[in-house]
Amino acid sequence: MAVISATNLTYSYNSFSPPSLVGINIQLPPGSRTILVGANGAGKSTLLQLFAGKKLVSTPGAEVKIKDQDVFRNSPSGVTFLGTEWAMNPVVRGDISVAAFLDSVGGYRHKERRDHLLDILDVDLDWRMHKISDGERRRVQLCFGLMAPWDVLLLDEVTVDLDVLVRQDLLNFLKDDSEKRGATILYATHIFDGLNDFPTHVAHMRFGSFVTLPTPWDLSKKSTTLYQVALDWLKEDREFRKELERTGKTIARGARRNEAVPSDSETFYRKYDYSH
Template sequence: MAIDSAEQSQSEIFVENLTFSFLPHNPSVPPSLVDINLTLPKGSRTILIGANGAGKSTLLQILAGKRLVSHGDTNVKIKDRDVFRQYPPGVTFLGTEWAMNPVVRGDIVVADFLNSVGGYRHKSRRDLLLDILDVDLDWHMHAISDGERRRVQLVMGLMGEWDVLLLDEVTVDLDVLVRDDLLKFLKRDSEERGATILYATHIFDGLNDFPTHVAHMRLGSFVTPPTPWPFEDLAAGGPNTQLYSIALQWLRQDRVHRQELERRGRKLRGARRDPVPEDSETFYKKYDYSH
């Protein structure tokens, strides 16, 4: 799909003709992303909705420069700069894998850790985030919970004045109070500085007033491209004016769609209905002494 140059230049995040496969030389493995086209204006806050495996994380990782796409007429830009050849400054990516890194699970005091990544240069924002996320500077990184470690990650990632923020499920470990305070901070920060947020999540309660746009991905493509929120046809009210209800409706449709593909030959999920035991099942029954 061709996108005119004016629309491209006005977009803070711009993606055109993006297809990506983890195994490009294996035709039996479908691409993770198929013909993605995306334009997001400066200052927008977009929620990505989709089932597990829809391609949300892959898209965010490509935008973050963590995966390379080198074929075709793909065009991926942030702040009008090619993310593969001239990555722009001011972009922050926060994903779930950070908390599992052995380096950040070592015996280091949080205050020293934040200073080591430049916390002293962003003192006012760092201190504001320490209060919002309820972080103890005397914590030892190896001795805290996953949720507490996630809070430290967020302080680290957000204390600089980012222009574009890519969030991949990083609020999943937070309790509801801290998450609510964080979302209010992100919304205020976006509004005051014109910063842009693209946020993939599976937790939708408390999000109704956060996004400016909502998008729906299914099996590597957009079913609903980023659309201004709240939707115009829902403005008069009704049962589907909540983002949670919209997400639930979309995800149910995704499951029905996938099950229809399975009836046409796609690999089945769930329990196997074959009445004949597998060889492994027959083997292990010999050593089942629970009866």
């Protein structure tokens, strides 16, 4: 039985924009650790947010389930979502110590795991939340999010602020935790160094669809690294997009060299003067 699944999933943010996800059909087995690969805008974050129940799907016939439960109507327990927006929340930038913050969200209930994570993430309990860096705040988020045991972990680029050592220690912890408890991880990232032996599956998204569905990743049978696989996929994505641009099916990116550019600041600002 799939622990994470989506069927006939299409999603649009509004009625006048192209869909962000189109015809998604995937199934992930229990205990799997899947890496989502795709360029910016491929739909990875949207998919993770939907699995987390943070966005509502209204497409007829679409199903989004975790542990065989509808994530919108019967939210399953044991699901943890960690995204990049947390560190910008003003609540977690208040004048409060890390120790008090973790206690306020129930850290005392999971003291053994909390303490283990504090060591792995190299967190100082005396840090003041309003004084620490974004990377240090990210470490606190990870401790907060991971200290309660999870069955399904949805990660959206949450290691981007971490230094190499802390990131590697965290990945080792997540892999070990997943293997010991049979827990499942779906992880979207753009950083592939040090990930070779982490995933059980890899998947490739492009323009809201899967080019490569979650596929078993067995490092012992690979002649290349995950980094190189991701690089090759992203190069294919760029060529695919450029072909769409050449045929007029999408707007071209990059410099517009035939477009007149104001040669002085007065001309530039006059162009955007709406007072007349």
